Amino acid sequence: xxxxxxxxxxVIDVQKAFDAEYDAYWGGNRxxxxxxxxxxxxxxxxxxxxxxxxxxxxxxxNPKSPLHETHVGNGFKPESMPLxxxxxxxxxxxxxxxxxxxxxxxxxxxITNIVIVGLITNHxxxxxxxxxxxxxxxxxxxxxxxxxxxxxxxDGRHFSAEEIHEVSLANLHDEFATIxxxxxxxx
Amino acid sequence: xxxxxxxxxxVIDVQKAFDAEYDAYWGGNRxxxxxxxxxxxxxxxxxxxxxxxxxxxxxxxNPKSPLHETHVGNGFKPESMPLxxxxxxxxxxxxxxxxxxxxxxxxxxxITNIVIVGLITNHxxxxxxxxxxxxxxxxxxxxxxxxxxxxxxxDGRHFSAEEIHEVSLANLHDEFATIxxxxxxxx
Numbered sequence: 001x002x003x004x005x006x007x008x009x010x011v012i013d014v015q016k017a018f019d020a021e022y023d024a025y026w027g028g029n030r031x032x033x034x035x036x037x038x039x040x041x042x043x044x045x046x047x048x049x050x051x052x053x054x055x056x057x058x059x060x061x062n063p064k065s066p067l068h069e070t071h072v073g074n075g076f077k078p079e080s081m082p083l084x085x086x087x088x089x090x091x092x093x094x095x096x097x098x099x100x101x102x103x104x105x106x107x108x109x110x111i112t113n114i115v116i117v118g119l120i121t122n123h124x125x126x127x128x129x130x131x132x133x134x135x136x137x138x139x140x141x142x143x144x145x146x147x148x149x150x151x152x153x154x155d156g157r158h159f160s161a162e163e164i165h166e167v168s169l170a171n172l173h174d175e176f177a178t179i180x181x182x183x184x185x186x187x
Numbered sequence: 188x189x190x191x192x193x194x195x196x197x198v199i200d201v202q203k204a205f206d207a208e209y210d211a212y213w214g215g216n217r218x219x220x221x222x223x224x225x226x227x228x229x230x231x232x233x234x235x236x237x238x239x240x241x242x243x244x245x246x247x248x249n250p251k252s253p254l255h256e257t258h259v260g261n262g263f264k265p266e267s268m269p270l271x272x273x274x275x276x277x278x279x280x281x282x283x284x285x286x287x288x289x290x291x292x293x294x295x296x297x298i299t300n301i302v303i304v305g306l307i308t309n310h311x312x313x314x315x316x317x318x319x320x321x322x323x324x325x326x327x328x329x330x331x332x333x334x335x336x337x338x339x340x341x342d343g344r345h346f347s348a349e350e351i352h353e354v355s356l357a358n359l360h361d362e363f364a365t366i367x368x369x370x371x372x373x374x
Contacts, residue, residue, distance in 0.1 A: 093321035094362070122358040127321065130314045134280035143341070153357035154330070154366035167354035170340035171309040175281070179341035 001045060001186055008111045009046045010132075012096060012118030012125050013058040014039055014080035017066035017073030025066060026120070027149035031161035038145040038182040039117050040079040045186055047083065052109060055080070055088045056096040058124065080118075094127035103135055113138045115185060116177070117145035122168040129177045139177040142185055143169055188232060188373055195298045196233045197319075199283060199305030199312050200245040201226055201267030204253035204260030212253060213307070214336035218348035225332040225369040226304045227266040232373055234270065239296060242267070242275045243283035245311065267305075281314035290322055300325045302372060303364070304332035309355040316364045326364040329372055330356055 014036065023030055046053050058067045059074060066073030082088055089100040096102050106114070114137045116129050125146050132139045148168070151159045173179050201223065210217055233240050245254045246261060253260030269275055276287040283289050293301070301324045303316050312333050319326045335352045339345050360366050 094317060095321045098318075098321045123362055126358070127317045130281060131285075131318065134282045134285045134314065151357050151360075153353065154360040157353065157357070159354055159357050163350075164354060164358065166340065166344065167346055167351060168358060170338050170344070170346050171313070171351065171355060173338075173341040175310055 001049065003115070003185070004113055005049070005051060006109070006111050007113040007115060008052040008054050008106060009042055010054045010056065010096065010114050010116050010128070011039060011043065011080050012056045012116060012128055013067075014077050014118050015058065015067060015073060016075050016077055017071065018119045019073070019077070022066045022073060023149065027151050027161070029150040029161050030147055031165050032144060032147040035119070035145055035147040036077060036079040038142065041182060042115070042117060042142065042145060042185065043080065052111060053086045054102065054105070055082045055086060056118070056124070056128070057088050057090050059090050059092050061092050094124045095131045096124070096128045097131045097135065106137065115140045115142060117142045119147060121146045121148040121165045122151070126168050126172060129172055133176040140185065141169065141172055141177040141179055142182055143179050144181045188236065190302070190372070191300055192236070192238060193296070193298050194300040194302060195239040195241050195293060196229055197241045197243065197283065197301050197303050197315070198226060198230065198267050199243045199303060199315055200254075201264050201305050202245065202254060202260060203262050203264055204258065205306050206260070206264070209253045209260060210336065214338050214348070216337040216348050217334055218352050219331060219334040222306070222332055222334040223264060223266040225329065228369055229302070229304060229329065229332060229372065230267065239298060240273045241289065241292070242269045242273060243289075243305070243311070243315070244275055244277050246277050246279050248279050281311045282318045283311070283315045284318045284322065293324065302327045302329060304329045306334060308333045308335040308352045309338070313355050313359060316359055320363040327372065328356065328359055328364040328366055329369055330366050331368045
């Protein structure tokens with residue numbers, strides 16, 4: 001990896017609530033089934049170099065959500081399981097910077113570069129990436145280490161997961177984040 | 188209007204830098220040419236009822252940007268010109284909540300509901316709406332009082348302004364904001 005050694009990997013909401021059995025709850029037809037595998041590869045690379053790893057864990061305030069703390073879906077997926085010593089930021093909104101001390105922890109460690117992966121592209125990943133950049137961090141989002149679901153809009157129009165994913169990345173590109181795939185991050 | 192009387196209208200970046208002569212700078216082929224007219228209609232309605240109006244003014248730190256403070260484009264368009272007493276929040280990032288005291292001013296006035304209009308749908312409007320909701324405000328985005336431009340993505344794919352606009356609103360819908368058109372807000 002050619003990234004500076006104070007580049008943090010920020011893993012957003014890679015929780016069991018996004019296992020296939022809950023797909024319909026989120027809109028169905030998830031794209032990029034390889035996201036978890038790519039996240040595991042990135043985590044292994046970060047850990048092998050002792051680069052900093054941060055985890056965000058969504059704790060929904062909606063008791064019916066599979067991300068609620070009383071639900072098994074709140075737990076981390078095996079591919080993203082935090083190791084002892086890796087900080088976990090519990091949040092109940094999309095941005096991992098709101099209601100947490102993530103910004104303070106990054107600044108305390110002198111971290112200015114963040115690589116963001118996780119779920120889902122258009123909500124927590126995009127919101128956290130937008131805010132990271134607006135707070136002054138240099139931000140990368142890994143295109144094949146995030147994924148999303150089909151979505152029905154306010155007017156009933158249906159958008160495919162792939163279209164939502166790609167337009168969300170286009171919105172981040174050049175304005176909020178560098179968009180790279182896993183292989184490019186590791187190159 | 189059936190909105191509560193402490194509903195703020197937040198007008199984002201309706202500046203001359205988004206006049207037609209600069210279209211190419213932002214990606215070209217802007218959609219919804221009626222945004223400014225709808226914003227003027229909403230401003231007139233808010234003012235007639237003495238509802239609170241807030242303005243965000245983007246002051247780019249890039250000297251080459253038409254939004255830089257030395258550039259004529261930094262000025263407000265006639266349709267959005269603030270009246271004396273209406274607070275203006277100068278910002279240099281996308282979110283009107285970062286580097287400003289907008290949140291504090293809204294809270295000081297007991298405002299919990301925000302209606303967001305302005306430019307551009309996928310950048311400053313979306314980022315401010317996402318953060319408003321994550322900070323606890325009840326947020327509406329007015330679909331025909333915002334607009335955007337064509338966009339080329341990280342991989343060279345081209346997206347039309349209309350597709351960017353509609354997918355950005357789909358991403359906000361249900362998760363971050365209620366999406367209404369001008370007529371529905373005024374109804």
